[in-house]
Amino acid sequence: MRESGVREFVVEADGGSRGNPGPAGYGAVVRDAATGQALSEAAEYLGVATNNVAEYRGLLAGLRAARALDPGATVHVRMDSKLVVEQMTGRWKIKHPDLKPLAAEAARVLPPERVTYEWIPRERNKHADRLANEAMDAGARGEQWSASASTAELEAPAGGSTAEPEAPAAGPTAGPTARPDALAAAREAADVRAARTEADVRPARTEADVRPARTAAADVQAARAEADVRAARTVATPGWAPADLGAPATLVLLRHGETPLTPQKRFSGSGGTDPSLSAVGREQAEKAAVALARRGTIQAVVSSPLARTRETAAVVAARLGLDVTVDDGLRETDFGAWEGLTFAEVRERHPDDLDAWLASADAAPTGGGESFAETATRIAATRDKLVAAHAGRTVLLVTHVTPIKTFVRLALGAPPESLFRMELSAASLSVVAYYADGNASVRLLNDTSHLR
Template sequence: MSGRRLIVEADGGSRGNPGAAAYGAVVRAADTGEVLAEVAEAIGVTTNNVAEYRGVLAGLRAARQIDPDAVVEARLDSKLVVEQMSGRWKIKNQDLQPLALEVRRVFPPGRVTYTWVPRAQNAHADTLVNQALDGKPIGVASVVPPAPTSVEEGAAVDDHAGEVEPAEPTSPANRLAAWSPELGTPTTLLIVRHGQTALTAARRFSGGGVDGPELDEVGRGQAARAAELLAASGAIAVVASPMVRTRQTAEAVAARLGVSVRVDDDWRECHFGDWEGRTLAEITERYPEGVASWYGSTATAPPGGESLDDVARRVSVARDKLLARYPGQTVVVVTHSMPMRVLTRIALGAPPATLFRLLPAPGSVTEIQHYADGTIALPRFGQRP
């Protein structure tokens, strides 16, 4: 155990509460004050408190990348987070409970202390938050590891040893998937898109504001094949969107696994509002400016619907709840195209425009692995059964 002392400065905020939100975090060496890592990311529409928790979570994960045996002081200007994480205040908000569990999992008990500081003393993290809100996120931690004192020490900390040229500094985003056994057992989410419906076949918008339609004959076959594909997955639970098509698909998978289906409203499809049931050509003809704005910004919502930022917020919360509830286990999530795209984009650290380039087929399976230190791996995307 190295016992290296690190300081995490973290912040989060939303423009509106809830509103467009982001977090920022800085990791420093406690003895010199040197900045070792920075991370900042926009997280869609959520509350200040959720953003604050996401900030400290990102900061601790970056600190763990630098030294998994470190002793950390987290300096925050959120009295709520400091008091709750110190155990002096209860966490009653259901959106914050799974995030708090994730924060506690990053380091063993007793290795992190929480200190409240005035906002003026947290200016670096606050600046990162505003940069992310202004469209200039860092995205993932840019970590500067301690300088090796010998060739052997350098080899020990270099996750990319043996490559022709030195790799970029270690971070959750650039770890090699082949090294994943060293990171422990991940929580694996097997994301299944529901089988085909009549609206799917007709390429009509079919959102989360309407319960139907049901699977058609092709869709029922896709659901059955997805169930066979996942039969040996070892999944211990199946969670589904409340839509008819997702529940039907989930029931086929759950029956094959011998488990029951749990419905979670946060996994529903994007609510397309007035665009519901129309083709893209029909929508473009009737709402040309709205469609252009929708493709240009994930903050734009269809008339009477929700934005893709809204979808990202609720799907991220649903994901975090599963990670907290099933650590180190495998869970099947039966959902829709947009939630699957959102989780894939987040896993890849890709820009928002990526959402419109990902096209998961009906009945397909995407696998996302979440490790305790924040590493995310994507072993497969859109596998057709």
């Protein structure tokens, strides 16, 4: 008890989605903090939703159940979702429009000063996880979850908050509610990384800023789990991004095939002639189509409006059995009076303008062209729109040199001059993944292995 006569509850909550977005459900259990006795359960099938939405719905249900038991109680929330815990404590910003109202609603259930949050590894959140899976199973049968299957949990303590966590099973969880082993391993790895001390993640913060809720046993367990996952997992989340953020929006960036201007290295933007693919370019598009069909991950195709990109996109989309959507934001930079010229010809005719362009992203090509800064603003807006429209999906963008380099530069947080330090071949593939917390992971750059 924090205060004499004030009850303290522990809320354990979880949510899941089989598809992300897909059939989703949540589970929550309220325990007596002193005894570990499970006092109340809640679970619900949500229909189609994302993992993060389901996790927030689980949090809401747990907080409401605790309030129903005792409106004056204090509550300690324990979840294996790093995203929800960090956002509800205010350490991470909430950017996704679907999560903002849920977080605001959760903050209103009880006075914020009476609620604390703690991240826990998945194996210490099995009760809520099971309830969420029961709810999803019920939904698959066309039913809603009922508490009858879980009443045994309420008859005896399931292990208080200070109990040693149950050792993880040696093999995959049995039964129809089990998550795929590889996905569970990836999420476990991300959760363990998130459980390291704040000094490992945010060196500028002091230990006094960190809620001292983890026990020494939990830290040892997390360290052991991390070692086990590194040795045994079969899939890996690229970079550092937590798996519990859900599937990212993955943009596969395909530069168009060669045009007659490509081998001559002439400026070819959106402000001059609009060349079509050469015979070599059409062959490159076919090879890219074969490679992308073999991967089998593309769910949509979006193209720049220019002829060379639309031709490339049409070849690939035909192979994939998809339609092509045209987005003007993916067009190449307008190179003004430099269109059709080589670099040497521009140096000869417009030396001062070229020097200024090379020195500053704000400088535009001669004759009212588009600066790299203007291109970056356009690409950032296009990126945000596409990521929001294709959350959790893999989308092929058929575009040009400058837009692709800009996507990569922005993802890396690199300076504008990095545009001159990237090689990008015709019909090459690059990949950037965007996560729910606003971070990005560059997975591939200038892959031309399919052209050999």
